[in-house]
Amino acid sequence: MVCDAATTxxxxxxxxxxxxxxxxxxxxxxxxxxxxxxGENLSRGFTAVITKLAAGSPxxxxxxxxxxxxxxxxxVGGASGPLFGTAFLRASTSVGAAETxxxxxVAAALTAAxxxxxxxxxxxxxxxxxVDALTPAVxxxxxxxxxxxxxxxxxxxAADAAADGAVATTPxxxxxGRASYLGERSIGHVDPGAQSTAYLLRALAGAAAG
Ligand code: ADP
Ligand code: MG
Numbered sequence: 001m002v003c004d005a006a007t008t009x010x011x012x013x014x015x016x017x018x019x020x021x022x023x024x025x026x027x028x029x030x031x032x033x034x035x036x037x038x039g040e041n042l043s044r045g046f047t048a049v050i051t052k053l054a055a056g057s058p059x060x061x062x063x064x065x066x067x068x069x070x071x072x073x074x075x076v077g078g079a080s081g082p083l084f085g086t087a088f089l090r091a092s093t094s095v096g097a098a099e100t101x102x103x104x105x106v107a108a109a110l111t112a113a114x115x116x117x118x119x120x121x122x123x124x125x126x127x128x129x130x131v132d133a134l135t136p137a138v139x140x141x142x143x144x145x146x147x148x149x150x151x152x153x154x155x156x157x158a159a160d161a162a163a164d165g166a167v168a169t170t171p172x173x174x175x176x177g178r179a180s181y182l183g184e185r186s187i188g189h190v191d192p193g194a195q196s197t198a199y200l201l202r203a204l205a206g207a208a209a210g
Contacts, residue, residue, distance in 0.1 A: 003101040003151045003208065008064040009057050011207035016046035018203035022196070029192040033179040037078060038192040045076035045084070061101055065092035065109075079177050080193055083117050083130065090116030103154040107138075107145035110158060114138045121176060128172035128179060128186060130193035136161035137201055155205035162198040169194045 003011075019026075019042045026039030049071045058064045065088050073085030094112035095101055101109070114134040123129040140161035144154045167190065174186035177193075 003061065003106065004099060005058060005060050005064055007207070008061045008101075009053060011204050012049060012053070012064060012068055014203040014207040015200050016050050018199050019043055019046045019196070022199050026192050026196050026199075029190055029195055032189040033174065033182055033186045034192060035178055038080060038196060041076045041078045041080055042084075042196055045072045045081065048075040060097070060099060062092045062095045062097065065089075065095065079121070080130070080196075083121050083193075086116040086120045087113035087134075101151060103145040103148075103150045106151050106154050107141040107158075110134075110141045111138050123176040126172060127176045128169045128174040128191045128194075129176050130191070130197045132169045132172070132191065133162040133165040133194040133197040133201075136165040137197070152205065152208040152210075155201065155208045159198065159201040159205040162194075162201045166190055166194040166198040 019039075023039035023043040026042065027036055028039075030036050030038035049068050052067055052071055058067055069085050069088035069092055072081055072088060075081070076084060090112040091109040094109040095105055098105060114131070114137075117123075117134060118131060121129065121131070123131045125132060125135050137158035140157040141154045144157040149157070169191040170189065171187060172191070173184055174180040174182065174191070179186045179191065
């Protein structure tokens with residue numbers, strides 16, 4: 001399969017549907033160790049993205065990703081809005097002028113997205129944030145791409161690793177974001193941003209698998 005602007009739009013629509021499906025669950029996770037708005041924040045953002053795409057779809061993958069980035073930055077709010085916005089912005093820059101993306105380009109875009117989140121939020125692995133889903137996803141994606149895999153396999157490897165990474169946040173004590181205010185009481189809960197990141201990558205993988 002080739003990943004062009006139309007498939008990128010289809011993948012973003014799949015992400016929006018997944019966010020809507022898991023809105024309440026993500027909000028409940030954030031109620032446990034945050035302020036109970038993560039699902040609402042993402043849902044507001046991706047609803048706005050869908051509205052913008054309905055008004056006219058961009059014609060290159062980079063433009064699709066940039067539309068998502070600017071929309072999330074202006075609508076999501078909270079800590080996660082600028083972080084997801086930065087992720088999509090860096091991914092947009094990474095794919096550059098390419099009309100179609102292969103497994104290597106997708107792995108590079110994921111890597112750039114993760115690096116952007118780390119640059120912006122300063123979280124390290126083990127701090128119980130979305131980075132704990134993103135970094136295993138990036139490692140798995142790069143391993144798959146280095147092995148010559150195409151976009152569906154690269155994204156499905158990333159999604160599997162992110163899901164494991166989200167589960168692995170449970171015993172961690174949060175050291176970044178609102179959850180860090182809870183100290184030891186943040187232990188024993190899945191990080192909402194790690195979980196939403198895993199869902200997002202699963203949706204991308206599902207779309208790429210067709
Ligand atoms: P807020 O915490 O402002 O209410 P959200 O509830 O939308 O924002 O998002 C919370 C999620 O954001 C957390 O679960 C965590 O994964 C992520 N997060 C918070 N701060 C950081 C950070 N500095 N770096 C990476 N991720 C972070
Ligand atoms: Mg919150």
